[in-house]
Amino acid sequence: MKKYLNKQLFFETLYKLSIIFASLLLLLIIIFIFFEGVPALKEYGVFKMLFNMSWQPTAHEPSFGLSKMILATIISTLLSLLIAIPIGLLSSVCLVRLVSRKIKNIIMFIVEILAGIPSVIVGFFVLKTIVAFLYQHFYMNIGVSGNSMLAAVFVLALMALPTIITITVKALEAVNPMYTEASLGLGANKIQTIYKVELKAAKSGIMAAIVLGAGRVIGETMAVMLVSGNAINISSNLLLPTRTLTANIATEMSYASGLHQSALYASGIVLFIMIMLINITLLIILNKGGGDNA
Amino acid sequence: MLNHPWQVKLIKILTYLATILLVLLVFWMVSFIIIQGISYLNMTLLKESSSLIITTLMVVFLALLIALPLGIFSAIYLQVYTNNGKLVKMMRFSIDSLNGVPSIIFGLFALSFFIYYLGLNRSIFSASLIMSIVVLPLIIKNTEEAIKTIDIAQIQGSLALGASRFTTINRVIIPYCIDGIINGVILAIGKIVGETAAIMFVIGSASSIPKSFFEPGSTLATKLYLIIQEPTYSSNGIGSAYGIALILLLIVVLLNLLVKLVNHIFMKRRG
Amino acid sequence: MKKFLIIVIGLWLVGCSYQEGLEVSGSTSVAPVMEKLISDYQSNHVANINLTADGSSAGISAALEGVSDIGMSSRALSKDEFNNDIDVNIIGIDAIVVVLNKDNKITNLSIQDLHDIYCGKKNNWQDFGGENIPIVLVSRENGSGTRDAFEDSIKAKDANKASYVDLYNPVIVNSTGAVIENVKQKKGAIGYMSMGSVIQDIKAISLNNYQANKSNVIKKLYPISREFYVISKKNNIKAKTFINYILNEDGQHIIENEGFIRVK
């Protein structure tokens, strides 16, 4: 019996150690990212880093202003959601209410494939189609090279769609059927029932889908880097190239050293904080809105 | 809005259009890769990318070797040994946030922790370590989902027969949630195969078959990234990029079919 | 279950230890050719040489502090970096070539032209006698030695050595191959790279009417070139033997067929 007991004890401590280790990983990541990024933040100053426009890491007195890249990250995320949300919500409604179960399963399989396609392939695809097309047709404009914010937004929209659709479909399916019956009972047709009642009842699920979609998109690196042109500028002309925080890290990391590398880690910290803000807003949405479609 | 028949008709058309557009987009991308890649999918490409496939399998194997036990044990602890106290909520939040961390941040962490701090060299081993961390939340969540679906009666039945929590785990819980674990594994493989940003700083690059875990290497995805950037340096130029992209795409489709198959089998078993 | 744990810990420990040997670190532009030199040297000498590419300044300071046996640099040492217990050797010269799309009729540009192009003063090939196509700048990323040397030569930096180029919508890539790919695909593109990397899909042009060949570069007629330096402590015998190998025939031969210009 003695041997048996300490075998059980051994495994139960192993279970405990595993979960403790798993939960501390996030902390470990935070520690090391901050550890590497703090020198540049201290040297150049957090305020200047967030709001200064010029990024010249290899100059005599280097400047590590990230504001153009932070803006590019935010703008590309919002614009991609502007495309992904309508398509995502409308197709989710169609899948849950307007098509047969068989068609729905087929399309959901296609959405899962889209979710599974590695971002490097999506970037490659857009590079060889959209970017090439943009240069062929707009090369006469100064500064246009095909690699552009528009191409980046298109890639990010493709990335956001699967996340938004899978979660919206789940939210719509969880809507209490009593609302549907009540609406139909009042002589509303299917479309009115969906858009006036069911979407409202699944509001918190849909908001979670959008926020998760934003989280997925804001952290995208490989696909954006291939198509965005990586020029450090912000412009209302979407055909001009741009550089997001993630692309900045991936482009310059291989040859960066000293303070330059530390500044890249600092842009990683900024990105990390943005992601954490998104996670926290998600938590608030889910807790607050949890009840309305009970 | 939606109070007049023409508005209703318009929205209905838009709803169908959105779905068609979604399907067309995916078909356009997939067919583009297939059409361009199919002509390069021949023996020379398979031979040339054999080192990439082997390296990818090595990363998948080692990452899962670490993440699986860690993930399953963590899921068991979360589902069986804890109530929903404050500490558990914290743990859940940190694992969910870990799941939301972008892969470039994992890349930065891998570079500073494994390479600079621990002094490991840029190798398949370092890439596998970071990938085990990347897929850990996936394994935990899927295993937890599976454990949740076990109806309480079965667990209570086993406990009622005098079995300790530990034997209940081995005899009832783990066998029952095999499909959740398999789902987690398949999704994890999908994530590892397609990953570039998390491992690009720590895996180095190589064009021959690696002899050990501690040599630098190139997976299908990292090599694809290099060739896209520098097609002139690969044997048949951009063609091999299309070839590798097609191989990756086939793997993704295969993995998704596998998930469907596993769910189907276990759905029948669960009745 | 126990077997599995032992394996994992075993893998972890083995990973951490790696053999000591000759440490070579520094410029990312010199690293590729140094890699070839090292593998050739190791094929007939017993030596374990470790190479890291972390930039010229890092290489220079590593050599001065003795952290690395040999420091590589693609820029001359500044006055305060130089001291007399180290010796500095030039192992090769790298000419930086300007490349255009094959359909672009232009065959020659002056340094002033390059300055006007990369500082946004002129943005159409018509200004230089070419077709009416806007110019698309293709540039390397910050930290790349090639970009540093190129922008210094065409004075595309301000007093604080901060580059102007970023303001004119360049396509920024972090590898020579990507420069080639962008120049090859885009009619109006202009890029630059080491002479050795040029391939026939793109067109290298002459600068100030001088082709980038051995004699023009050595005579400094070809305006944009940079020397590859190796820095080592005078008393470091192991480093000295490797450097002598680089400076004699078989070393110089490798440097030449890597597309650089030999010094001996």
Add this chain to the structure above:
Amino acid sequence: MDNIFDIKNLNLWYGSKHALQGINLRINKQSVVALIGPSGCGKSTFLRCLNRMNDLIVNCHIEGSILFNKVNVNSERYDEINLRKKVGMVFQRPNPFPMSIYENVIYGPKCQGITNKKRLDELVESSLKKAALWEDVKDRLNSSALGLSGGQQQRLCIARAIAMEPDVILMDEPTSALDPIATAKIEKLIIELKANYTIIIVTHSMQQAARISDYTAFFLMGELIEYDKTDIIFANPKNKKTEDYITGRFG
């Protein structure tokens, strides 16, 4: 008194289960008809046939004719949306939408294209007055409907149905989820509504049927056993099974 509903040989199957067998029934205008019977006898299923809510159920097959104002509504050609405009429904559990009281009441009319503000305000006031809820909520029309009590929510659902100006109101055990006081208020309201609506109500409580209905139909195992004036059904029912059920011997 001409009839508003004339049901002839109505049969319904859920997949293979024959839930309603050969129902023949006439329902007069402006009367309250109670449907009683043990649970699972098909009374709710029958009620839902009258506004074709059963169309939502996947493998449900219906035969026979349902004449509504002499027109057979149980056919593909007849648009169920029009039917539901004329035949409102109130459910067992109060299910106001997660919107304001005002928006709940005008939901139906707006779906029909009535968007004129003044017209909608009139409808809201008249419907809430008819549902005896106007006094309670007239100064907080824009507050959320979920804030009301159970009884108030059910009366709001009735008001919502009345706003459609239907001819018939179907009620599926409207008071089973409510406390006795709220139930009494709803019963009093039903009797007042009889003046301008036909009300068909499914109920478990025979006392409720006796109190408020003019006619009562007794269902058992998918068949209509007996249908007659309420006082006849409860005083001396013709069919033995009805008598056993009324006196509580089974069911």
